[in-house]
Amino acid sequence: MTRSVYVTSIERGDGRQIVELGVMELLTRRVDRVGVFRPLVHDGPDRLFDLLRSRYRLTQDPATGYGMSYDEASTVQAEEGTDELVSRLVDRFHALARDYEAVLVLGTDYAGSQLPEELALNARLANEFGAAVLPVVGGRGQSAESVHTEARNAHRAYAQLGCEIPALFVNRVTPADREEVRDQLAAHLPVPCYVLPDEPALAAPTVAQIAQALQGTVLLGDDAGLARDALDFVFGGAMLPNLLKALTPGCVVITPGDRADLVVGALAAHSAGNPPIAGVLLTLGERPGKEILALADRLAPGTPVISVAGTSFPTATQLFTLEGRLSAATPRKVETALGLFEQCTATGELLDQISAPRSTRITPMMFQHQLLERARADRRHVVLPEGTEERVLHAAEVLLRRGVCDLSLLGPVDSIRKKAADLGIDLGRARLVDPTTSELRDDFAARYAELRAHKGVTLDLAHDVVADANYFGTLMVEQGLADGMVSGSVHSTAATIRPAFEIIKTATPKAGPGTAAGGEPAAAPIVSSVFFMCLADRVLVYGDCAVNPDPGARQLADIALQSAATAERFGVEPRIALLSYSTGTSGAGADVDKVREATELARARRPDLPIEGPIQYDAAVDPVVAATKLPGSAVAGRATVLIFPDLNTGNNTYKAVQRSAGAFAVGPVLQGLRKPVNDLSRGALVGDIVHTVAITAIQAQEPG
Known part of the structure; x- marks a missing residue:
């Protein structure tokens, strides 16, 4: 059954678009198919509906997203009565709802619509839709006591009209009054009440x-x-x-x-x-x-x-009469609004309260949302060495506004500030560090000289080396001044990961489930990489597409097991396919034999994991082909972790899929280091950087 959430209010000026946007964000984290319905609309463009369709890539036909115009509703109500008006709106709603797992309903806006008893109309529609009601009360310019009284009255009004109210929102409260209002409502309301402070950047x-x-x-x-x-x-x-x-x-x-x-x-x-x-x-x-x-x-x-x-x-x-609006044309306001909503709302509690259904699969959008949510749940500190790069600055603003992690940006501080000012970006909560003038440089030089003494590195040479932003950032991670590092938007992969090899080094192998009888660990000390390939209907893991040019059988087995662990950590159930140009026993030759040996080694180390190889790509992902080429396999046709035999194959395949199939690729994500350092493609977009930083923060949450 479709679950619907009806966001409504009691008057104008409550700024409830923040709540509508936030609830949509929550629903799309858990549900694959979410629809949007506005019972009554004004003439002209609907900025919020367009924003939701654009941001959440909704395929919904805009014509299905509304019931009727306010003018039409006034005429129907005057000539045929409220029952007929409600009946028509209910029919329109159910015509949409049957195609979706959840529907977000945007209540009427009290904008001089000529409709009498508008609150009662919203309540009745919510009941007829079978929707949970989230009332929003505006608190701008009111005292704490006045806001408290109005919120209690709003809850009483909707409750007396028979509405299911899982929670209530109070928005635009004077920041100094927020805690008082929250405490008063917690003591007097039977449902959770989330209080959002007035945010100047949203009103501007x-x-x-x-x-x-x-x-x-x-x-x-x-x-x-x-x-x-x-x-x-x-x-x-x-x-x-x-x-x-x-x-x-x-x-x-x-x-x-x-x-x-x-x-x-x-x-x-x-x-x-x-x-x-x-x-x-x-x-x-x-x-x-x-x-x-x-x-x-x-x-x-x-x-x-x-x-x-x-x-x-x-x-x-x-x-002085102008006020900011959330729309597809104001992405920075959108990030600010979502950051405020997530900061002030117990999102997990709210999802449980509204009983949103949970999809049985992880879609690309759900995967991306979960990255930000998991990173935010246990905030870590990530260093970005490319502090003057425009894409990095835009990504930093998103990360800070959404509260995903704490950040350090490296580079000439005046240059970073000037670039940020030119872009209109607020980096107030980020730490800005110039490696060439930092007081840490001498200590870092001494540490690097100690680590590389066996290579003949002197203190003077080390002093020069650590002025490089990638080396400086890596040392921040090694010394515990940051939890992870992301670079590569303008640096080569080698420039990003070489300092990690020299300073952070590989992780100590750990025995995992299914450790071989001889005590061989589940993973060897090798550094490899994966891409999370977000296709239209699923998320696949590709490895190794960035680090190891021609791994041997043992290394290939290591990469497979590392990739399986990474997949599982990020919510992708690992079914591992080691790829080759032949499937099963149909082919022979050195390249196929390498993959076959790697498969046997991986199975011996982790007999609990579904592993298949050698197998061709089509047999790995297409159930019809799998039924012909490898019937009865637990992996064929259902593979989620695809391991390529060499870097040439892996790198070209991920780029071909990314460009030709329109896949969203997150990565490369490095695996096997003691502490997380991740590389970016030099063509990385702002969203790519945001999600790679979130992944790095999540990796840093794991115990060392």
């Missing part, structure tokens, strides 16, 4: 939104600059020294267009990171000359400079 309009609302002309700025949040407005009319004192982080400077001194001064302050501003808004329709604009562009590339026709007062009046 973006610079792009300001330009659109004021019909401004963008003179300078790129997409990243226009996506910045306008956290404050500073009006410039005084002399430059006084303006500089008034600047605040994330502010928009508003000044007449003929004040070139203030424009240049504000952008120069931004360039120095003191403080980073969101942009400059020029009034009166005046524009600086070409020379000033060229200088401004050189001072702060990407920072928006916008011209509007109005004077300062009407411009200010419009600005």
